[in-house]
Amino acid sequence: MVDVPRVPEQWRPASGNTPEERTEGEFPEVQASRFSVLGPVRAWHGTEQLNTGSPMQRALLAALLLRDGRTATASELIDALWGDEPPSQALAAVRTYASRLRKVLPPGVLLSESGGYAVRVTEGALDLTAAEDLWAAAEKARGVGDLCQARSLVNKALGLWDGEPLANVPGPYAETQRTRLEEWRLQIVESRLDMDLEQGCHAEAVSELTALTAAHPLRERLRELLMLALYRSGRQAEALAVYADTRRLLADELGVDPRTGLKELQQRILQADPALSEPSAGDPEPATTVVRPAQLPATVPDFTGRKSFVDELSDILSTAEGRVMAVSALAGIGGVGKTTLAVHVAHVARTHFPDGQLYVDLQGAGARAAEPETVLGAFLRALGTADSAIPESLEERAALYRSVLDGRRVLVLLDNARDAAQVRPLLPGMEGCAALVTSRVRMVDLAGAHLVDLDVMSPEEALLLFTRIVGDERVTSEREAALDVVAACGFLPLAIRIAASRLAARRTWTVSTLAAKLADERRRLDELQAGDLAVKATFELGYGQLEPAQARAFRLLGLADGPDLSLAAAAAVLDLPLEDTEDLLEALVDTSLIESAAPGRYRYHDLVRLYARACAERDEQPPSERDAAMSRLLDFYLASAARVYAIERPGDRTVSHLEVTHHLGLEFDDAATAFSWLRAEAACILACVQQSLAPNSLRRAVDLILAAKNLAESGASSHRYEAVTRAARDVAAATGDAYAEGRARVSLAQVLNKLGRFHDAYAELELAVQLALESGDPWTHGNALNEQGIVNNCINQPAVGEGQLLQAISAFRADGNRHSEASALCNLSRALLAMGRTNKSIELAQQGMAIYSELGVTFRLANAKYALGLALSQAGRHSEALDQLTDALEIFRDSRQRLWQGTTHYRIAQVSFSDRRVTQAAQHAEQALSTGCVGGDWMRANVLTILGRALRALGQVDRAQACWSEALAIHEAGGAPEAAQLRELLKPVAAA
DSSP states (O other): OOOOOOHHHHHSOOOOOOGGGOOTTOOHHHHTEEEEOSSSOEEEETTEEEOOOSHHHHHHHHHHHTTTTOOEEHHHHHHHHHTTSOOTTHHHHHHHHHHHHHHHSOTTSEEEETTEEEEOOOTTOBHHHHHHHHHHHHHHHHHTTOHHHHHHHHHHHHHTOOSSTTTTOOSHHHHHHHHHHHHHHHHHHHHHHHHHHHTTOHHHHHHHHHHHHHHSTTOHHHHHHHHHHHHHTTOHHHHHHHHHHHHHHHHHHTSOOOOHHHHHHHHHHHTTOGGGGSOSSSOOOOSSSOOOOBOOOOOOTTOOOOHHHHHHHHHHHHHOSSOEEEEEEOTTOOSSSHHHHHHHHHHHHGGGOTTOEEEEEOOTTSSSOOOHHHHHHHHHHHTTOOGGGOOSSHHHHHHHHHHHHTTOOOEEEEEEEOOHHHHGGGOOOSTTOEEEEEESSOOTTSTTEEEEEEOOOOHHHHHHHHHHHHOHHHHHTTHHHHHHHHHHTTTOHHHHHHHHHHHHHOTTOOHHHHHHHHTOHHHHHHHHSSTTHHHHHHHHHHHHTSOHHHHHHHHHHTTOOSSOEEHHHHHHHHTOOHHHHHHHHHHHHHTTSSEEEETTEEEOOHHHHHHHHHHHHHHOSSTHHHHHHHHHHHHHHHHHHHHHHHHHSTTOGGGGGSOOOSSOOOOOSSHHHHHHHHHHTHHHHHHHHHHTOSTTTHHHHHHHHHHTTHHHHTSSSHHHHHHHHHHHHHHHHHHTOHHHHHHHHHHHHHHHHHTTOHHHHHHHHHHHHHHHHHHTOHHHHHHHHHHHHHHHHHTTOHHHHHHHHHHHHHHHHHHTOHHHHHHHHHHHHHHHHHTTOHHHHHHHHHHHHHHHHHHTOHHHHHHHHHHHHHHHHHTTOHHHHHHHHHHHHHHHHHTTOHHHHHHHHHHHHHHHHHTTOHHHHHHHHHHHHHHOOTTHHHHHHHHHHHHHHHHHHTTOHHHHHHHHHHHHHHHHHHTOTHHHHHHHHHHHHHHO
16 A cells, blocks of 8 residues: 655645644744745745745745755855855845845745755645655555556656746756756656556557657667557567667767667567567556446346356356357357356356456347447447547457456456357457357357357256246246246246246236246247247247237337437337337336347347347238338438537538438537437447438438438548448449439548548549439539549649539539538638649638638538648748647547547648657657548558658657658558659668
8 A cells, every 4th residue: 555645735725724723833824835946936825926036036045945944054055046156245145135035925934044044844835845755655656566556646746847947047056956857857757658658558658758759869768668669559660760760879979889778678679579568567557547347237136057057167267367268059049048147157257357347249140240340449448448549440459459458357248249250359368368258159160269058948947947037936836837838938048037027027917827828839839840930939928918009119129220229219210209118118128028228228139139020020010110110210310410410510501402301300409419429329320321222211311321421520430331321322323313322422432532542532423423413413513523622632633623622612602501612612722722822722711711610610610720720831830820720639629530630630740840840740740640540541651751751850760761661651552642752751761
């Protein structure tokens, strides 16, 4: 246990003790005073900052404060203030400064003693002593292995610095102390960065270390930490380049070689030492506190039987040797209790996994199983990883997932897996962790798995389960009837649970009543003759007992393809008020026919969903009601997404061009709530689009794609959005609907642009323009031209883009769409900028910004500021450009536009480099790399290019070459013209 000092709290302004709290000899004025030297020399009394006078007076005060209460003689103070050449009246000057300070400071603070002076302050009243106490406590915490506490204390200590220590204080003593304090601060920073790396925060440390090594190029410890952070971030070439830069710099500046530790680290990197890939100590630390997820579903209180399986699996889990357990049933048998057993075992074993338990339903039995990359994103967030730190690709997410779990003991429950390929990326892969996997298939191809074939219950277990649900009294009096019931259920746990729950909910029924119902072989035997039909018979029992309204809800809600369904969406499907819908859904939950995934959200088990659809096909009358229900769901999503679009883009006439809906949609209080809803419903919205690509609903499905475009722009669901949009385009083309096809092609092109696939996007847009003319759709016409201009800006054909953007502006003005007009003006600004027409570019960006400001569009205002920042930069007005880009960055961050946020970091890096702010350029380029940018790999290569330029300017030539080499490979693979520029950049480096 580490004692945490309360010094920082005492250092803050306080009102002083009350008379009752003071002890004998305390001075209330002294208690209320505090001083700072870790920045300007300042003094406060309570909340009032005191005037400490001239620089020489502050020098005297600093000299006394730094003596920790000890008395300084007059001669010592003269030496401190003037050194070897004091003025003739030095002693008188010291006395004058002391007298003036005594008048300003509270009584009892500045004392005259033995011909000298002393400052008396209370404990914690000086920021330097507060920092020293925090540092001592941090060292103590680190010594006992509590890195999280140590790092928190170190950050508090560093937070007490307020610029240069003893800022603007003259005299040799102040200069010496300033150097000492700055050196100490750097040592604390190095210690904190070292702890960052020990806790796995290597990617976040690269940007800070890059700036620090630029500011302190000869400090080898910082270079060593940077090499290690780069290596652990998968940037081995740059790590080795840092060593090469360091060796050359030390030889040129000092004529020495790097120290032994740096040389050894280089060799270990060259040898790919496995120990380097892992933090040396401590648990990974999230941004604030250690996150211990506890995601296991509740275990059933009446879990029955399966003792041999529970013991077998619990023993394996308790060893925590990193083995993978697969709990799977015989192929084709559903409802046998795989999930129930796995959840129960996981709860039994959870004490062996103190760092948390993760759970996911992989939906392997459905038409659209969960994608591993999506699951990994959710797992990483549950483990404390920020959204901005989660990479895009499956491979990178899997690698980060394993890194985050390293050193932790976590149990992962992967429920309802489709196959081994879906499971492999989700396995922890670390000793001390374990995975439980349930599936319908035996995963013989899952290496290292302990396979369990789960059969139906024994008659004794089945009767015990039935009794625990229904109650001893009712079953004991009708034991034979109870045996008949469980036998009719085929001893299948899910069937038994449904039957028993229905009986328990109906106190007027006897067990014999239920047994008689199950004895009807006309309703049961046909279902039990093969495989999955056994489960269907059990569901038929529950379904047959539903009230008409409940049965209708069960049938119709099962038609939707999404992973779950919100209460509001369900109300739209059923065309009922929210209250009535909730009553029906809760009744279905009580019968175990659906599950409540979370408050206000409901989901079907895969097999139950299939059964519900079979019931809808058989029982729903008239049959057209099935299509009507799905049409209402599509209307709900379209109307709600349109409201989100309108909130985020006031003045954009896109919403007036959408298909008319019969549902008003949800209302949202603000943009943040609206966008949160859109992200939460992403999977359901895209599933609804995919399911609605029929002639009578195609246009509304395509318009839902348009209204939900933020799912692609934010980077949250870009790949799934692309797949659905591509499917809509193909259906529209096949059915000859030029109107829907044109819109789908524009939407697809917009996604492709964000991913950097410009030529593919342009091909879609050329067809979209033709289709717009054919269908007379003003939305497709204006947006296709605008998007063509964007593409031409990106592929260095601004003259072509200019004509297209001018046409787009005309089209938007004719449509009265001022929002889109502003967008096209900003895009035209960038085209003219590329052609050297800087003044006109600035004017156009300002016009766009004026429109956005008038409309009150926060997110899109950021796009205008972004365009204006680029134009101002080219005009050489770097300070103004940085102001605009910084404003844009803040807006993008607040709007959760991650890709635009990263792109703006890149532009700030460019402007900073042009303004010779090389360190800031390197920092922003690093942040752009870690966040991601609009433009995919093409933009990543551009970021690497500017990072290389900044690094070369900082003297890190080899690391710059590593960045340029990676950028060149990307541009060559994509056939980008920027490859030629990179070859030129690499030539002088190679020649040297």
